[in-house]
């Protein structure tokens with residue numbers, strides 16, 4: 138199991154403002170956390186800051202907690218079902234902080250108290266004052282802590298402190314020279330370590346995934362249970378006629394193209410042939426730091442919209458809608474891109490997710506021509522053009538760069554849309570709904586009301602594909618393809 142910590146930018150600011158003192162002294166603070174449990178990674182989400190009352194902490198040289206402060210905070214945490222976080226600062230510290238003998242003694246002493254009251258492990262965190270870097274460890278027993286691999290602050294800007302001992306800085310390669318000269322080694326070292334998931338391996342997802350690999354990211358996941366079909370070939374750049382004839386899975390095609398585009402030393406594709414609307418798919422998504430939503434269906438987008446807030450994982454979403462005149466000529470095209478993070482409106486508040494469509498999608502009614510006619514709805518538009526789908530992937534990737542590399546120091550923009558007929562780029566002025574249920578669930582982790590459901594339909598698609606018998610000419614073509622790829626890799 139891997140461990141990490143995440144918090145909203147708002148919580149981070151509150152904790153930092155308390156811990157970084159104008160007199161340069163150390164200080165201490167207590168907060169609470171809840172868990173967000175993925176398949177391979179467990180993340181503690183910082184929930185609430187409990188500031189010390191008068192006399193509840195000592196600030197002379199080495200700052201310290203009083204037993205009374207720890208007891209009061211632990212009882213408040215228990216009342217909410219949260220765990221306890223003990224925080225302190227190292228005013229001159231830079232980068233991921235280790236524990237001094239005093240720190241170790243303090244945290245291991247309070248480990249039993251916190252566990253006895255909350256029944257959750259104590260979390261220890263340190264703020265390095267010189268570059269506001271965070272570090273964290275879980276105390277599963279009093280003898281030795283289990284270190285987290287990263288601490289993420291999530292807002293319009295994603296800021297990550299990495300534990301270099303668990304996730305070392307990836308070696309840069311010669312093919313990355315131009316990339317690194319654009320944003321520097323520090324940004325590259327952080328960005329390359331992000332685990333990014335692309336949900337949907339269609340025209341946009343396939344393009345995004347390849348460009349992430351080429352940017353030097355070390356671990357990129359792709360999630361899709363569908364296969365390439367001939368009708369996809371006008372937009373899925375890099376997919377071949379053989380892929381369509383074989384009905385090869387989109388995940389396998391993405392993996393092949395990403396591996397040849399990758400510039401990282403040890404590139405890893407993580408394949409997920411599942412639906413994100415299934416608990417298995419949703420839990421796998423919780424292992425990631427950033428998610429691209431490259432699906433157009435309401436149900437999977439609703440799942441991603443929810444975990445962006447409940448589990449503090451930024452979701453970069455967008456899409457394209459083309460519009461034609463009755464005689465078939467093009468009237469207009471609009472593409473959008475927005476990053477769903479705490480502090481920014483969710484897909485529903487943006488009008489990009491119609492909550493009433495989610496149950497229709499679950500029942501499969503959005504594809505049912507009889508239902509669509511009876512309900513006087515328009516059938517979902519399936520139109521897309523390769524020349525324009527690159528604009529969507531470009532817009533999503535620009536959101537990713539703003540989120541992670543912070544050009545201009547500003548993080549992700551307000552939701553953007555480009556209108557093809559008038560050549561205008563608009564900033565949406567949409568705001569969060571006052572009682573938005575998605576945003577109201579910020580940082581609730583495993584207490585989320587899950588929108589994912591166990592279904593057999595996508596499992597059947599994956600199973601049938603595995604058992605399809607191929608005609609002889611296709612089997613020969615696959616062998617020839619293998620030999621050709623082997624020869625190419627030997628030659629270069």
Ligand SMILES: [Zn+2]
Nearest residue numbers: 483486573576
């Ligand atoms: Zn909302």
